[in-house]
Amino acid sequence: MPAALIDSHCHLDAAEFGRTPAEIADEAAALGVRWIVVPAVERANFDKVAAIARQHPSCVYALGIHPMYVKQADEQDLAVLRALVAQAMDDPRFVAIGEIGLDFFIPELKDGPLRDKQAHFYVEQLKIARDFDLPVILHVRRSQDQLLKQLRRIRVRGGIAHAFNGSEQQAAAFTGLGFVLGFGGAMTFTRALQIRRLAASLAMDSIVLETDAPDISPSWLHPAVNVPAQLPRIAAELAELRGQPVADIAQQTTQNVARVLPRLGSLMMV
Ligand SMILES: [Zn+2]
Numbered sequence: 001m002p003a004a005l006i007d008s009h010c011h012l013d014a015a016e017f018g019r020t021p022a023e024i025a026d027e028a029a030a031l032g033v034r035w036i037v038v039p040a041v042e043r044a045n046f047d048k049v050a051a052i053a054r055q056h057p058s059c060v061y062a063l064g065i066h067p068m069y070v071k072q073a074d075e076q077d078l079a080v081l082r083a084l085v086a087q088a089m090d091d092p093r094f095v096a097i098g099e100i101g102l103d104f105f106i107p108e109l110k111d112g113p114l115r116d117k118q119a120h121f122y123v124e125q126l127k128i129a130r131d132f133d134l135p136v137i138l139h140v141r142r143s144q145d146q147l148l149k150q151l152r153r154i155r156v157r158g159g160i161a162h163a164f165n166g167s168e169q170q171a172a173a174f175t176g177l178g179f180v181l182g183f184g185g186a187m188t189f190t191r192a193l194q195i196r197r198l199a200a201s202l203a204m205d206s207i208v209l210e211t212d213a214p215d216i217s218p219s220w221l222h223p224a225v226n227v228p229a230q231l232p233r234i235a236a237e238l239a240e241l242r243g244q245p246v247a248d249i250a251q252q253t254t255q256n257v258a259r260v261l262p263r264l265g266s267l268m269m270v
Pocket of ligand 1: 009011039099212
């Protein structure tokens with residue numbers, strides 16, 4: 001039996017898979033992916049991610065509004081989110097606020113009114129996380145410093161900076177605030193020098209694994225649709241980069257997720 005792994009970020013409800021969430025999660029579980037964290041992206045999929053987690057023993061979920069979905073979101077969605085989170089505190093499969101954050105890569109989001117709107121949604125959702133003492137799952141794209149600025153102001157209990165692609169200094173700032181950094185498919189491309197250098201050199205207690213499926217396919221799969229069953233091979237790639245046994249990588253990254261997502265940590269002990 002391979003060491004248990006956790007896919008700390010997978011949009012299992014996405015239509016791109018062309019298969020049911022249960023089929024995809026089963027396939028991954030057979031390869032040792034014991035847990036899959038399924039973040040929400042908008043009000044319209046809050047119920048879907050919760051249902052997936054209720055229906056499959058591998059799955060847990062997060063609730064939040066993704067910066068790329070802020071355009072069609074309104075103020076009322078934040079109220080709905082807060083009310084749903086209050087209810088979900090009784091659901092052991094609910095583990096975090098996410099996916100939230102800032103995206104300054106997409107031109108439409110970087111400038112103009114959507115820049116302010118995404119900042120507003122990010123801040124308001126951080127407050128929800130703080131008020132319920134929940135970790136957050138962060139979308140970070142060309143926005144490290146702006147995300148950090150608000151994290152210093154609105155103190156949450158940490159979480160995961162997913163698909164991390166920043167400098168060593170920014171990585172240190174996130175870990176200093178209780179975050180771990182998510183590494184996945186991007187790390188498997190030999191030209192991704194900075195990500196690979198970070199993945200090889202960061203302290204092992206600040207790294208978690210993820211697929212971000214159906215997105216960010218690893219180099220050997222690109223551009224086909226990514227799936228959580230790819231996680232063992234991504235773990236092997238990290239093991240090779242660090243010159244460490246894959247069993248150690250699995251054990252430590254699993255422990256890291258349990259630490260930053262304590263509600264999942266409790267589930268793991270059942
Ligand atoms: Zn995502």
